[in-house]
Amino acid sequence: MTHRPTDEPVRPVRPHPVEAPAQWDQPPRPDQVDPAVLSALLHRHGWQRRGGVAGRYGRWTPPGPGGAGTSLLVPESRAFPDSEDLLGEALVALARSGSPSARDVLIGLAVPSDEIRWWRDVPTGPVGAAAWTVEEQLRKAARHMLLAGALAARARAGYYGARHRRPAAASLENVLVGAAPGGRQLTAFVPVATGRPLAVRLHQAVYAAREAIDYQRATGGMDAFDGAIEAGVSHELTEALVALVKGTEGARIAVEWAPAAGVPEGCATPAEPVEFSPGDLPVLREAGARYLREEPSVAVRITGTVVRMRRSAPSGDGSVRLRVIAGAEVPHVRMTLDEEAYRIAGHAHLVGLPVRVHGRLESRGGFRRLTGASGVAPVQVDDAERDRLMKSLQETAEITAFFEEACGGD
Numbered sequence: 001m002t003h004r005p006t007d008e009p010v011r012p013v014r015p016h017p018v019e020a021p022a023q024w025d026q027p028p029r030p031d032q033v034d035p036a037v038l039s040a041l042l043h044r045h046g047w048q049r050r051g052g053v054a055g056r057y058g059r060w061t062p063p064g065p066g067g068a069g070t071s072l073l074v075p076e077s078r079a080f081p082d083s084e085d086l087l088g089e090a091l092v093a094l095a096r097s098g099s100p101s102a103r104d105v106l107i108g109l110a111v112p113s114d115e116i117r118w119w120r121d122v123p124t125g126p127v128g129a130a131a132w133t134v135e136e137q138l139r140k141a142a143r144h145m146l147l148a149g150a151l152a153a154r155a156r157a158g159y160y161g162a163r164h165r166r167p168a169a170a171s172l173e174n175v176l177v178g179a180a181p182g183g184r185q186l187t188a189f190v191p192v193a194t195g196r197p198l199a200v201r202l203h204q205a206v207y208a209a210r211e212a213i214d215y216q217r218a219t220g221g222m223d224a225f226d227g228a229i230e231a232g233v234s235h236e237l238t239e240a241l242v243a244l245v246k247g248t249e250g251a252r253i254a255v256e257w258a259p260a261a262g263v264p265e266g267c268a269t270p271a272e273p274v275e276f277s278p279g280d281l282p283v284l285r286e287a288g289a290r291y292l293r294e295e296p297s298v299a300v301r302i303t304g305t306v307v308r309m310r311r312s313a314p315s316g317d318g319s320v321r322l323r324v325i326a327g328a329e330v331p332h333v334r335m336t337l338d339e340e341a342y343r344i345a346g347h348a349h350l351v352g353l354p355v356r357v358h359g360r361l362e363s364r365g366g367f368r369r370l371t372g373a374s375g376v377a378p379v380q381v382d383d384a385e386r387d388r389l390m391k392s393l394q395e396t397a398e399i400t401a402f403f404e405e406a407c408g409g410d
Helices: 035-044 083-096 100-110 132-154 165-170 192-219 223-231 235-245 278-294 339-350 383-394 398-409
Strands: 057-061 072-075 113-120 176-179 185-191 251-256 274-276 298-310 318-326 332-337 355-362 369-378
Touching: 035 057, 035 072, 035 083, 035 100, 072 083, 083 100, 100 113, 100 176, 100 185, 113 132, 113 192, 113 235, 132 165, 132 176, 132 185, 132 192, 132 235, 185 192, 192 223, 192 235, 192 251, 192 274, 192 278, 223 278, 235 251, 235 274, 235 278, 298 332, 298 339, 318 339, 332 339, 332 355, 339 355, 339 369
Parallel strands: 332 369
Antiparallel strands: 057 072, 113 185, 113 251, 176 185, 251 274, 298 318, 298 355, 318 332, 355 369
């Protein structure tokens, strides 16, 4: 933007979608499928290889007792003339199958994805059914854990609050979720092209959280949680783990890497599930409170547009809310300004100019408040940018309240 100071970091923005998203409801074409990847996905999702011609093709049957009458012939390579025909027949059979595992295999083929799995050991009702709240709790805990991983992929902190939350949440838009019947298991398909840093960071953070809990149980100290921040452990992750484990007899988390992309550097293969139990909850809650309590405030220089102003008297200090343009990874901040700074902010708002202000983002309240605000000054912009800002402000109802206060004060 033309008014962003050149010495301030640019806020990351989401790329414009040039191409339409992949069609998840259509099976991939045979020429797009690597036979080795298909075989690896079938094995991962419980299909059994039951014979076939060695070195040429394998016969695969789906998991469960109902799979005895169904089978796929999957070539081991493209070295034989009939390999593409066999692949085509296998893909059609998977698309027509009602098995959840067939759907999961097709998703892994359509877009190479790392798979993050959650299991919760919860009581079930008649015929394996579970209360609808059980699946709701699992989905909520899984989403919070994915968000914690996305936050850690952007920056390391013991507590994020509102920082980085908007771009982190946007990075989850391409993640697909498949739930198993009974509300006890959930799988997230994280596309490698856009989400592998998230999967890697969450994989490392979950292992680090497990090790920090074990260290606390062995020594009584919480020091390991300080070092675990670098691996991605945070207040947000511990909260998600508490939500996952609470009300269960135990929970497990595993990350399985996309066969087409291979295993990331520094990550285990195969990645064994990490287990948590109700006995871990006190330590997780203590760690979360520790992160919340000890995350320091951050010195910042923010550029933003005034969207709300309020004070209880015609003169004196007043409260101002800014929509952040640059300088901090939060959408809005609130601050208290003295009479002179409040007047400058009001005049800048009236003529359609953003302001720049120095201060400290306080962790209390989620990094949404700026304390010690000083150096309030308007930032010059060109006429076109000023018109755009004015139009944006006038489209909100907040402008009415602002003019009423401004007129009453002067």
